[in-house]
Amino acid sequence: MMSKQIIRTLMVETPSIPGNLGKVATTIGLTGGDIGEIQTVKVGPNYTIRNITVQVDHEEQIEELADALSRLDGGIRLHAVSDEVLHAHEGGKIHMKSKVDLQTLADLRRVYTPGVANVCRIIEKEPDKAKIYTSIGNSVAIVTDGTAILGLGDIGPVAGMPVMEGKAVLFDQLAGINGIPILLNTKDPDEIVRTVMNISPGYSGILLEDIGSPHCFEVEERLKKELDIPVMHDDQHGTAVVTLAATISACKSAGIDLKNAQVGQIGLGAAGLAISRMLMAYGVKDVFGADKSPDAKARLANYGGHPVDSIEMLMNTCDIVIATTGVPGLIQKQWVRPGQVILALSNPKPEIEPEVALQAGAAYAADGRSVNNVLGFPGIFRGVLNAQSSEITHPMLVAAAETIAACTKPGDLVPHPLDLNVHKMVTEAVERVAVQVNRKAEYTCSI
Ligand SMILES: NC(=O)c1ccc[n+]([C@@H]2O[C@H](COP(=O)([O-])OP(=O)(O)OC[C@H]3O[C@@H](n4cnc5c(N)ncnc54)[C@H](O)[C@@H]3O)[C@@H](O)[C@H]2O)c1
Ligand SMILES: O=C(O)C[C@H](O)C(=O)O
Ligand SMILES: [Mg+2]
Known part of the structure; x- marks a missing residue:
């Protein structure tokens, strides 16, 4: 199938x-x-x-x-x-619209010149006021170089634009955020970092999207250090959040003790390495990982995971298997162990269809359409924008994951992606942690 x-x-x-x-x-x-x-x-x-x-x-x-x-x-x-x-x-899925009326000359003078000049002066004197008098406080750049568009690979930024527009639609409708696609005509990490830094004044957050590994790791790390606005590579951390949530739900339903379970991650690129790191940071003792790239396996070992050479062996030993390789049908049905939890998350096609995995004996199975970072990134960014936070921290991501798991109906792995209440709950959870971080920073600054 x-x-x-x-x-x-x-x-x-x-x-x-x-x-x-x-x-x-x-x-x-x-x-x-x-x-x-x-x-x-x-x-x-x-x-x-x-x-x-x-x-x-x-x-x-x-x-x-x-x-x-x-x-x-x-x-x-x-x-x-x-x-x-x-x-x-047709014609694209997004459109920049004005929020103000433009009917009369008075309107023109108010929203544009000469009225606008005074607003510019105010912001010149107090740059923080841009958050009040412009849309910057509610805008996030969705940045891609087109090198890992879904599992379609390096198809270039323009071919990736339908995905970026899709993310902008989700930002708008699920979290009321202006998501603005930025297509980069370079794959060079130095140039990506420089370009994003140069455009950053217009945004209060940077969502890196579908940037391939390994250069995505360097790009994200450098931008996080350089910029004082939140930066998150969605394929890494958005995916890790939602996968942790699905794993928590599956373990609860299947009676598996997550922290002592054997977890196997197939594909250790952007998504796979971040998922492994998230699970280990959450307390999972044994995370095994397979990848065709020796460098990717070495990266897992650096973070304390256990690289393995064969996917079949990993399937044979692990209670929970997660796959993010971009290779459809990579997991053979005869490898599935009865009672296993299988999350085959590659888009647009999974490593094994959930129905096939379930027929082969899996206790729970899902693909990347349901276990999808759409459940994470809108609320995560809404939360940090609300709190005017300068970063997205690990505790915020864990709070988001635990909230998604708590919103999941018994027997399901994740909630419905369009349930606005879930995005609201994620927002509030992230905002709560962000406010604590801000308070701590203020306290540290004042002593
Ligand atoms: N469901 C979601 O929310 C979600 C989120 C992010 C990514 N994804 C999916 O995950 C996939 C990977 O995305 P990414 O951004 O991590 O890409 P990536 O290119 O960074 O990582 C892919 C990794 O898989 C490895 N790989 C490829 N073929 C393999 C094989 N035959 N055996 C073992 N390893 C193999 C590569 O070496 C690489 O390390 C894509 O299909 C993407 O759509 C899903
Ligand atoms: O875009 C998606 O559907 C999820 C994810 O970001 C992916 O790259 O597959
Ligand atoms: Mg993606």
């Missing part, structure tokens, strides 16, 4: 005779399609037209499906096949 990435909408007309919609559904099922939403477009005197969303593995299945539907008798007609995903991206 595959992850059915191709999504199409079929506009189908059926005469109003019981059983016709059933025939359509059966035809879709027989060609291997999964039915998603069904929306009634028009109810006629003796017919109904519906948009049916279908997910399939391959493009050719859509053609087979269209053929099969056109062969159905009794007046069933396929009117159109449309690509809603592509359609949703």
